[in-house]
Amino acid sequence: MFLDVLRRRNPAFVLAAQQLHRAGAIPANSYVIDLDAVEANARATRAEADKLGLKVFAMTKQVARHPGFCRALLAGGIDRAVAVDMPCATACHLAGLQVGHLGHLVQIPRAEAALAAGTIRPDYWTVFSDDKAAEAAQASRAAGREQPILARVQTAGDTFYRGHEGGFPADEAVAAARRIDALDGARFAGITSFPAQLYDHETRSIRHTPNLATLTRTADALRKAGFPEIEINAPGTTSIVTLEALARAGATQVEPGNGLHGTTPLHAVEDLPEQPAVLYLTEVSHLHGGRAYCFGGGLYIDPVFPDYDVQALVGPEPTTDASALRSVEIPPPSAIDYYGMIDASGPTPPRTGDTVVFGFRGQAFVTRAHAVGLRGVSTGTPRIEGIADPFGRPEPWPELWPALQ
Numbered sequence: 001m002f003l004d005v006l007r008r009r010n011p012a013f014v015l016a017a018q019q020l021h022r023a024g025a026i027p028a029n030s031y032v033i034d035l036d037a038v039e040a041n042a043r044a045t046r047a048e049a050d051k052l053g054l055k056v057f058a059m060t061k062q063v064a065r066h067p068g069f070c071r072a073l074l075a076g077g078i079d080r081a082v083a084v085d086m087p088c089a090t091a092c093h094l095a096g097l098q099v100g101h102l103g104h105l106v107q108i109p110r111a112e113a114a115l116a117a118g119t120i121r122p123d124y125w126t127v128f129s130d131d132k133a134a135e136a137a138q139a140s141r142a143a144g145r146e147q148p149i150l151a152r153v154q155t156a157g158d159t160f161y162r163g164h165e166g167g168f169p170a171d172e173a174v175a176a177a178r179r180i181d182a183l184d185g186a187r188f189a190g191i192t193s194f195p196a197q198l199y200d201h202e203t204r205s206i207r208h209t210p211n212l213a214t215l216t217r218t219a220d221a222l223r224k225a226g227f228p229e230i231e232i233n234a235p236g237t238t239s240i241v242t243l244e245a246l247a248r249a250g251a252t253q254v255e256p257g258n259g260l261h262g263t264t265p266l267h268a269v270e271d272l273p274e275q276p277a278v279l280y281l282t283e284v285s286h287l288h289g290g291r292a293y294c295f296g297g298g299l300y301i302d303p304v305f306p307d308y309d310v311q312a313l314v315g316p317e318p319t320t321d322a323s324a325l326r327s328v329e330i331p332p333p334s335a336i337d338y339y340g341m342i343d344a345s346g347p348t349p350p351r352t353g354d355t356v357v358f359g360f361r362g363q364a365f366v367t368r369a370h371a372v373g374l375r376g377v378s379t380g381t382p383r384i385e386g387i388a389d390p391f392g393r394p395e396p397w398p399e400l401w402p403a404l405q
Contacts, residue, residue: 001268001305003313003359006276007320009262010037014357016374016382017281018318021355025384027397028283029297030370031362033063033261035072035385036378037277041260042076044273048240049254052247057082057100059235059257063278064364065091065392068373068385073097073260080123082235082255086112088365089120091392100124101233101255104152104192105164107132113139117147124231124253126150126192128166133180141185148189149180150233153218159195159209167193170218174225190231191218192253196246197236199265199304206242206266208249216250239264240273263361265304280358280369284314284350285339291329292350296337298369299330302361313357314342314350326350328358365390370397 006014013034020026042058049056057080058073060066065088070081080100083089086108089099102108104126108116116122117139125140125147127133133149140147152167154160168176173191180188193211200207212234219230234251239259246254258264262276282295292314301310315324329341344350364371371392373385387395 001308001359002263002276002361003311003357005262005267006279006359007313009271010034010276011320012380013037013277013374013377014279014313014320015318016377017279018313018355018357020374020382020384021281021283022318026281026372027370027387028281028295029368030281030372030387031063031298031364032279032281032372032374033066033069034275034277034377035068035373035375037275038069038072038261039076041262041274041277042073042078045240045256045260046077048243052243054243054247054251055100055253056080057253057255058097058260059084059255060092060097060392061088061365062257062263062362063261064369064371064388064390065095066371066373066386066388067091067095067392067394068375070095070097083120083122086116087391089116089122093120095392098123101126101150101253103127103132103136104150104233105194108136110135114142117145118143121145124148124150124189124233126152126233127180128152128168130176130179133183133186137183137186139185145185147186149186150190150192150231151176151180151188153191153193153214154211155214158193158211158214159198164194170214173218174221177222177225177227188227190233190252191215191222192233192235195236196234196251197242199237201265201306204269206237208245209236212249219250237264237266239266241266258361265361268361276359278362280360280362282340282356284342284352284354284356286352287344287349290344292342292344292354293339294328294342294356296331296339298362298364298367299337299340299358300360300362300367301330302363304361310358312342314354316351316354318355370395
């Protein structure tokens with residue numbers, strides 16, 4: 001879906017990744033990140049958010065919480081992250097990126113609340129229930145802190161992905177806020193929901209979900225009840241071009257993720273300010289039955305898109321030419337993606353070892369792919385800045401090999 005955009009708007013990045021793979025410096029099954037482009041995207045996002053008075057918390061999960069990605073955000077002026085879970089919070093903390101928001105989408109397990117309160121020390125901590133608010137308050141009190149708490153609110157008609165449900169009834173938010181405020185170690189700070197906006201494939205545009213209206217109505221009720229300073233956290237499909245509409249709707253906090261590497265759905269159909277800055281690279285393993293099988297592990301087709309002809313650049317030399325494009329069958333979600341199956345028809349079929357480049361809107365943290373940072377693409381001097389696993393931990397590749405021989 002994003003390969004055409006990559007070839008057209010950041011061809012030097014594609015060529016650099018291919019060249020480094022040919023040289024044996026990038027392993028197959030890798031999400032590769034253009035850190036120069038990420039830094040530029042972060043700087044542009046920060047500038048627009050500052051104009052609108054918005055707090056910015058960056059989502060890092062899509063690129064495996066790569067430490068170089070976190071440092072690129074810092075260099076671009078974004079110094080806070082939203083952590084989707086505790087492993088995400090840990091990776092961001094170790095990379096030097098302060099956690100601005102924790103507990104949303106994934107609540108904090110009871111035994112990890114002390115680590116969250118005492119070490120991660122998030123600016124805001126989201127809870128879905130009184131039980132979780134009490135755990136956060138108790139852990140924060142033990143750490144000698146008063147934790148600002150966001151309450152997730154919901155009502156009938158709001159939009160949630162299956163398995164994401166939960167939160168305080170919006171019409172009971174005032175009572176919930178007072179209960180949270182009464183906890184020793186916590187104070188009520190605001191409200192959140194997800195997704196506040198989504199891509200509409202039919203209109204090829206971003207639309208606000210009912211959740212955003214729920215946030216606005218709930219914030220009004222809270223202000224009338226004596227909570228004048230309300231944080232409204234409104235994540236979902238965030239890019240520079242959506243910030244103004246979110247601010248007008250009352251949002252005070254935004255959480256760009258795919259926008260920081262140019263892969264929101266809208267980036268696939270429009271040229272937005274952010275540069276495309278991530279690709280998936282692998283290589284051909286073997287040929288069988290008119291197909292070239294490439295190594296998988298990170299083959300991820302986001303269900304936000306309808307079915308489409310998945311293509312990849314395939315060849316023995318770096319290229320972005322259309323002649324190198326081939327259609328690829330990706331295993332369904334019910335199967336393990338050991339391999340992707342590339343159309344090998346024509347007079348010059350792929351060969352074992354050929355480089356394969358896809359343009360995915362990835363979720364690298366749920367795969368078994370490597371994450372590879374590149375610096376210097378913008379200056380013509382590309383070099384690797386770290387190879388990490390899906391948890392953002394440095395991988396000794398290929399430095400580990402001698403110890404295995």
